[in-house]
Amino acid sequence: xxxxxxxxxxxxxxxxxxxxxxxxxxxxxxxxxxxxxxxxxxxxxxxxxxxxxxxxxxxxxxxxxxxxxxxxxxxxxxxxxxxxxxxxxxxxxxxxxxxxxxxxxxxxxxxxxxxxxxxxxxxxxxxxxxxxxxxxxxxxxxxxxxxxxxxxxxxxxxxxxxxxxxxxxxxxxxxxxxxxxxxxxxxxxxxxxxxxxxxxxxxxxxxxxxxxxxxxxxxxxxxxxxxxxxxxxxxxxxxxxxxxxxxxxxxxxxxxxxxxxxxxxxxxxxxxxxxxxxxxxxxxxxxxxx
Amino acid sequence: xxxxxxxxxxxxxxxxxxxxxxxxxxxxxxxxxxxxxxxxxxxxxxxxxxxxxxxxxxxxxxxxxxxxxxxxxxxxxxxxxxxxxxxxxxxxxxxxxxxxxxxxxxxxxxxxxxxxxxxxxxxxxxxxxxxxxxxxxxxxxxxxxxxxxxxxxxxxxxxxxxxxxxxxxxxxxxxxxxxxxxxxxxxxxxxxxxxxxxxxxxxxxxxxxxxxxxxxxxxxxxxxxxxxxxxxxxxxxxxxxxxxxxxxxxxxxxxxxxxxxxxxxxxxxxxxxxxxxxxxxxxxxxxxxxxxxxxxxxxxxxxxxxxxxxxxxxxxxxxxxxxxxxxxxxxxxxxxxxxxxxxxxxxxxxxxxxxxxxxxxxxxxxxxxxxxxxxxxxxxxxxxxxxxxxxxxxxxxxxxxxxx
Numbered sequence: 286x287x288x289x290x291x292x293x294x295x296x297x298x299x300x301x302x303x304x305x306x307x308x309x310x311x312x313x314x315x316x317x318x319x320x321x322x323x324x325x326x327x328x329x330x331x332x333x334x335x336x337x338x339x340x341x342x343x344x345x346x347x348x349x350x351x352x353x354x355x356x357x358x359x360x361x362x363x364x365x366x367x368x369x370x371x372x373x374x375x376x377x378x379x380x381x382x383x384x385x386x387x388x389x390x391x392x393x394x395x396x397x398x399x400x401x402x403x404x405x406x407x408x409x410x411x412x413x414x415x416x417x418x419x420x421x422x423x424x425x426x427x428x429x430x431x432x433x434x435x436x437x438x439x440x441x442x443x444x445x446x447x448x449x450x451x452x453x454x455x456x457x458x459x460x461x462x463x464x465x466x467x468x469x470x471x472x473x474x475x476x477x478x479x480x481x482x483x484x485x486x487x488x489x490x491x492x493x494x495x496x497x498x499x500x501x502x503x504x505x506x507x508x509x510x511x512x513x514x515x516x517x518x519x520x521x522x523x524x525x526x527x528x529x530x531x532x533x534x535x536x537x538x539x540x541x542x543x544x545x546x547x548x549x550x551x552x553x554x555x556x557x558x559x560x561x562x563x564x565x566x567x568x569x570x571x572x573x574x575x
Numbered sequence: 576x577x578x579x580x581x582x583x584x585x586x587x588x589x590x591x592x593x594x595x596x597x598x599x600x601x602x603x604x605x606x607x608x609x610x611x612x613x614x615x616x617x618x619x620x621x622x623x624x625x626x627x628x629x630x631x632x633x634x635x636x637x638x639x640x641x642x643x644x645x646x647x648x649x650x651x652x653x654x655x656x657x658x659x660x661x662x663x664x665x666x667x668x669x670x671x672x673x674x675x676x677x678x679x680x681x682x683x684x685x686x687x688x689x690x691x692x693x694x695x696x697x698x699x700x701x702x703x704x705x706x707x708x709x710x711x712x713x714x715x716x717x718x719x720x721x722x723x724x725x726x727x728x729x730x731x732x733x734x735x736x737x738x739x740x741x742x743x744x745x746x747x748x749x750x751x752x753x754x755x756x757x758x759x760x761x762x763x764x765x766x767x768x769x770x771x772x773x774x775x776x777x778x779x780x781x782x783x784x785x786x787x788x789x790x791x792x793x794x795x796x797x798x799x800x801x802x803x804x805x806x807x808x809x810x811x812x813x814x815x816x817x818x819x820x821x822x823x824x825x826x827x828x829x830x831x832x833x834x835x836x837x838x839x840x841x842x843x844x845x846x847x848x849x850x851x852x853x854x855x856x857x858x859x860x861x862x863x864x865x866x867x868x869x870x871x872x873x874x875x876x877x878x879x880x881x882x883x884x885x886x887x888x889x890x891x892x893x894x895x896x897x898x899x900x901x902x903x904x905x906x907x908x909x910x911x912x913x914x915x916x917x918x919x920x921x922x923x924x925x926x927x928x929x930x931x932x933x934x935x936x937x938x939x940x941x942x943x944x945x946x947x948x949x950x951x952x953x954x955x956x957x958x959x960x961x962x963x964x965x966x967x968x969x970x971x972x973x974x975x976x977x978x979x
Contacts, residue, residue: 330963330964330967331689331690331693332716332720332963333963334697350975351978354978411844411848412848415848415849415850416848416849416850417848417849417850433787435787435850437850438787438835438836438850520834520835520836521829521834521836521837521976521977521978524978528978529978532974532977532978533974535684535686535687535690536684536686536687536793536970536974537686537967537970537971537974538686538689538690539971
């Protein structure tokens with residue numbers, strides 16, 4: 286019988302703890318990904334079947350054909366993430382430092398919309414932004430929209446929808462990192478003759494960086510692949526890469542192209558994150574997190 | 576209705592003999608239109624290349640000697656589209672014939688449903704359903720690939736009530752593998768409050784005054800079909816290049832901002848809310864839309880509309896073909912068909928249903944959306960029959976247009 290001495294048993298222990306997670310990743314992440322890679326290199330059609338053929342041209346063809354939707358997705362998701370930050374930062378700041386007894390109630394209000402389905406929330410925006418609705422009529426009255434102008438089925442509506450739907454993903458991480466900040470650091474800064482603005486810039490903002498980083502990723506990544514907002518609030522001129530993948534996969538059953546596009550999307554996001562982490566400074570992030 | 580001695584038919588035969596492919600199809604269609612059942616039609620079709628497919632001649636089950644013995648009904652499964660039957664019909668079927676029908680509303684889209692069951696079908700395994708209802712082009716795909724079990728006609732005597740216009744589709748000329756469930760028209764719906772002058776033509780969808788207030792169907796068979804009618808092309812015999820040309824017209828209108836969205840069944844919300852003023856619409860939806868909103872009206876365009884039919888079929892290797900046939904026979908009883916038609920508001924394929932409703936529900940019996948006159952009915956055109964490659968090209972091109 287094999288007997289392990291206590292030190293090697295201790296060395297094995299982390300792997301035992303990791304085991305369930307690794308199995309999970311293997312079955313539900315690595316295996317499907319390998320399958321997806323396989324499918325993306327197949328050729329054929331749904332009626333006569335697909336076969337593996339190292340067909341890398343699927344990637345270049347797909348990129349050439351759908352580059353517009355790709356860039357559109359990045360831009361929409363980018364703008365929505367920025368808007369989310371501009372909305373959520375003051376909100377999270379207020380909840381963390383000024384809300385007092387109302388803190389928990391306000392946090393609940395931020396997540397409350399999540400108690401209804403994503404689809405229902407987005408469909409509700411169809412009614413709010415409807416051509417004959419109150420919002421559009423008032424905007425026409427004040428001349429923001431022309432007499433025949435509309436909000437629904439425009440880029441504005443799609444970006445607004447994404448911004449709305451992903452806002453809590455930004456607000457919550459921001460709140461968590463702001464809430465952790467020791468207020469005495471700000472006091473110390475002002476004692477040392479820093480203005481409130483300087484204290485904010487030199488103390489609060491850097492300490493909130495992990496939250497900003499997490500919030501941006503949590504917003505941006507799902508937003509790039511989103512197709513519900515473009516589908517319900519937009520037109521074909523607003524379709525994003527998620528719509529293309531959806532239609533290639535479900536409607537046209539062009540599985541290779543759909544898989545290739547998903548891969549490219551994933552790769553693009555990974556590269557984006559790497560650059561972003563570099564710019565923000567992974568070291569800073571780690572320091573701030575400690 | 577054409578008679579076999581129609582001089583036009585003679586002309587078509589002449590053209591056909593000189594090798595014109597289009598006239599071959601036209602000939603067959605017209606012949607079918609006369610209700611002339613000829614025994615060797617399937618062979619003739621195969622020879623003409625009317626229903627070509629990769630697997631043609633391959634896995635297709637022989638229809639000649641089908642015998643499904645009478646057995647207890649048992650527990651069996653019927654897959655259909657949502658809200659497509661009066662559920663009372665299912666209850667009375669169970670009561671009358673015993674057993675239990677497991678009725679699942681899991682068909683939301685022909686291609687999506689096909690993707691779901693494709694692997695079992697191709698492996699020649701049962702898909703655990705005894706009836707599926709699929710639209711013409713998908714039904715054609717199933718028949719040509721041998722994914723369907725032929726009927727034992729002796730178990731479906733009521734099939735004699737099938738409307739003459741639907742008896743001989745190109746893809747199943749003798750209705751050995753399929754029986755229509757309901758038909759519907761793709762026509763035009765509009766909002767009277769927004770459009771004062773009653774539209775009459777498919778051209779009205781392209782009227783610049785309605786820019787951004789028009790929706791089209793994302794399904795190329797419907798959208799391109801209507802546009803071809805506008806161009807004076809008969810969609811049921813159209814060839815791929817003509818279809819692609821029609822899609823180009825849609826592309827241009829879309830780029831000009833004329834078309835607000837491409838939709839499936841979800842066009843109804845925009846129309847009811849007044850966001851969209853004029854749209855391609857399915858006849859069955861319009862009955863409901865009109866009931867909910869007095870401003871919604873419809874028009875059968877003067878160029879004609881499209882006619883689609885959802886067809887009941889028994890998937891290959893189904894465990895309960897006799898139960899399936901008994902149900903089909905039951906639904907082809909005019910009294911039962913009348914109940915279904917009054918509930919779903921689509922066009923029933925069963926002759927005699929209107930006569931039943933004349934007594935019980937005259938309002939429904941006289942609604943042209945549910946029981947179009949002979950003249951309106953003949954203005955509706957069947958979808959073209961395409962090979963799988965052609966179909967794929969058409970749908971890919973359409974996806975380019977609808978995908979931005």
